[in-house]
Amino acid sequence: MAPDSDADPEQGEDLDLAAVEERAAAAWDEQGLHEAEPEPGTESFFATYPYSYMNAVPHIGHAYTMARTDFMVRFQRMLGKNTLFPFAYHVTGTPIVAAAERIQEGDEDQIDQLVDQGIPEDEVEDFDDPEHWIESFPKLWQRDADDLGLMIDWRRDFHTTDLNPFYDAFVRWQFRQLEDEGLVRRGEHPVVWDPVEGSVLSDHDRREGEGVSPEEYTLIKLHDPEGDRHLLAATLRPETMFGQTNVWIDPEETYVELEHEGERWVVAEPVVDAFGYQFDPIEETGQTWTGRELVGLRVEAPATDRRIPVLPGSFVSAEVGTGIVTSVPSDAPDDYRALLDLQQDPDRMEAFGLDPEEIQAIEPIAIIDTPGMGDLPAVDVVAERSIESQADRQALEEAKEEVYKRGFYEGTMKPELARVGGDPVQEAKDTVQDWLVAEGEAEVFYELADEVVSRGGAEGVVKIVDDQWFMAYGDEDWKHEVHRAFEETIDCFPEDVEQQFDHVVDWLDDWACTRATGLGTKLPWDDQWIIESLSDSTIYMAYYTIAHLLEDTDVEADDVYDNDELFSYVFLGEGEAADATKGSLTEDRIERMREEFLHWYPVDFRNSGKDLIQNHLTFMVFNHVALFDQEHWPRGLSVNGWVTIDGEKMSKSKGNFITLREALDEFGATATRLGLANAGEGLDDANFDREFASNVDRRLRRWHEQVTRPPEHTRSGELTSADRWLLARLAELTGQARQAYEDAMFRSALQSAFFDVMSAWNRYRRRALGEIHEDVWETFADRAIRLLTPIVPHLTRHAWREGGHEGHAIDQAFPEPEPPEDAQAARAAEELIQQVIDDTRDIEQATGETPDEVRVFTAPDWKHAIVETAVQLEDKGELNPGSLTGRVMQNDAIKQHGSDAADFAQSTAEKLSRGPAPSLDVDEPAVLEEARTFLEQELDCTVRVFRAGEAEDVEDGGKADRAEPGRPGIYVEASA
């Protein structure tokens, strides 16, 4: 299409937005607008959006985040920067594989999901192969992103995992680098395990228990000296071990003996399997007991110097922990209530052969000080809540919650306790656990907080793997460098999130960075592991700079694979290009990559949803800091909230889930973009208002008409005060819009660039009585188009060309404010006019009369003189009623007004100390006289303007005396 062939085929017709969008997209394509090439000597702006996972099409939330990135890119382009906005496809991990499996199985839910996303039913079966997802979804993303008008350079796209040998090579290089720096470490890790499949049971493979993860228990070894074995009691609160008074077992349960590394352990029978996954080797000795048989045993408990008895507790369940509970009646309501139950039941004691005297003697031991609670919180809470029995499960759960929370977060250990006396409970917990484990008095054990069932129907268990790889994000030196990056190189949008990042950096610990299953890149030095999805995507923005020079070129993958010299040279400047040359990979080509990287890097703006603060965005900074020179650390991180639809959270069940495709089909690109800009800004959840998106169309048409069609009545020559006012206002709005765009506050930008510009224009047209100055209109149209271009580029391109300009709106410079020289006076004049209108309307409203004639009396010179003096005094900080009165009374022209002058001085001094001074450089009579016709139109009556003191012959109702600078006296004459 020739550049001019679209010159307004529908001029005079209704604006056909869809056609406008289509032509703009075609023209940009033709122009190669989206294809970013390094331009030496030009400042670059590299913006990215975290590539999305290719198991679904983009929805309106993705669109929000992507559009914001695009707004910024286009704005920066208009500032003259060379911009790059690339995109890629994330396919690492298990979801795609799992979903493909479900299609194979004919899973209806999964099929429906695909159909809901717009996949034709007869194509659904093709999605039984993960690679089909990887081929299909990127196309849909590309289609929708293009239709939304994102300025993406698709030549640089790619997908992750070893299905893409080039990216695979890049990630392998990255991990070898990290490994060299000692930042990838190996350790133990509890995982949820599918015992049937013999593999990790990831969230996506679960039928039940999504999101459930292992909980850490401490197994306390309660030594039975008689039998030289240990009863293993499971607890979440090892720090309370100082308060043990007894042990609870379920008398109806079977207990078995296990042997592990020479020790004999006793646990309830149902938990034996779980032990098999966490303790290796472990064997059953064949010895078993009923719980009843264990009652009365006396065991030695760690952290106490007493032998404590094993007692029957009906609340004990083998479903939780080990079926053995160590009893801390001071802090555990369950334990205390069970103790009371037993103590109050002589028959039961007798039935179990217990000595009532001994049982009665058991008392809770105070171990924790909690502000606002007694020494024995469990005792207090059981009494307060009148809990009558250990069988009252719900009341006890609530009581436990209350006591645990308060104790854990606010309590401190009693000072007399060994090792942890005086410590906060939160710290003591770890201290005691470490101590007991080190002494061999306890073991760590994991259990699932809730049931997990695999899609195959197997019940998930916890398994300890001992060869898990971690990113060492817990490393203090590394954290320190990351903090420095936030201080020195990174700007956060909005600024507040920097504190959140700091916090995340502080609490972040080592991150399990490999998985046993799913798609991904194999860990280079241990290929049974696959690098997980958050770890293979931390520095890939660098890969964008060269992706198009590797993929879909004649470069052979083999020449890149494990060619670490290549990446080290391109990204780090290490070595020489010649070192990395290999086969198809020529030195020229390598230099070209280096040039691209140096031109584009670092990332200037990375925009994502706020959910990525605590993982991806932080990881990204960690990895950049570890690998790159400081000059290539990220520069800008931008975060936005979630998108709600018409004020409600988007969800499939509510039926308000909108894909980007649906939005585009319903509203078109322009209204969708405007709706997204209007949806929100900052961290708050944004609201995509469908009504706005469909109604904004009308506003756009009107906008379009006004910026493209010259007004009917124009004039030229001298500028009037109305003209100057509009120019001043446009300058002001330009400044505001510019600042808002810079800060990624796009709703504010839209407010200034669109709504406020239009409302200023409306006022101007009335104010100018329909006689529009042709230069002013030109300026208005030019500003309106440019200011809005980052948000609705299709429409502004069209408007720009209709205005007879060459090229694209997007190629124009973003305007500078450039206020006219007399802007201040122009605005003050307009304020004066509006003041008269407002005051008159107030009077009308108060009196209920409709005026026939309004007489406006401007303040006399002597009042101006007083205000002027007041301003001078204020500037010197000497303004008060006395000083002002004294000063002005030295002036004979003022003094002759006697007490009127004194009173006015008094009130002026008071007013100025509170608010701003009225503008004194307005020739009020002239301004009002010039605006008289306008005033008459607005007030719908005759308006006459007088200088105070020059109108003795008209009735002024005493209002002429009221006149003040900036606030003329007004007399309303009404018939009726």
Next chain:
RNA sequence: GCGGGGGUCGCCAAGCGGUCAACGGCGCGAGGCUUAGGACCUCGUCCCAUAGGGGUUCGCAGGUUCGAAUCCUGUCCCCCGCACCA
């Protein structure tokens, strides 16, 4: 509990020491335009008021200040995160 962010005129939402009865949008009311409706434009939309004013407001209670929606303290409530999940 910890970290972050909030509670503003029916709804959404700006403001974050004086220019604030408090921007803007939606909704609602009135007028203009129009054959009518819609769209558009204007005015109004806490209470009182026949003169541009007064009163009471910005979760609640105190406080600092000549002056507070804005600062401080306390208190109640809401949202997000506290991970190994993409």
